[in-house]
Amino acid sequence: MSQKKNATRQVQQIENREELIKLAAYYRWKERGEQHGEDLNDWYEAEKSLGDWTAS
DSSP, X not given: OOHHHHHHHHHHHHHHHHHHXXXXXXXXXXXXXXXXXXXXXXXXXXXXXXXXXXXX
């Protein structure tokens, strides 16, 4: 695989991972009753919960 294709693939994986984290954080916020002020905690917890199977 060429370096350009490999770089493009890596960028796509990062973008896909970020989308998954965004969705997970959103659903954490919904589960908490849509209370504002904990967005970073929602993001970190979502990232942590998805981290194992989205990394690579």
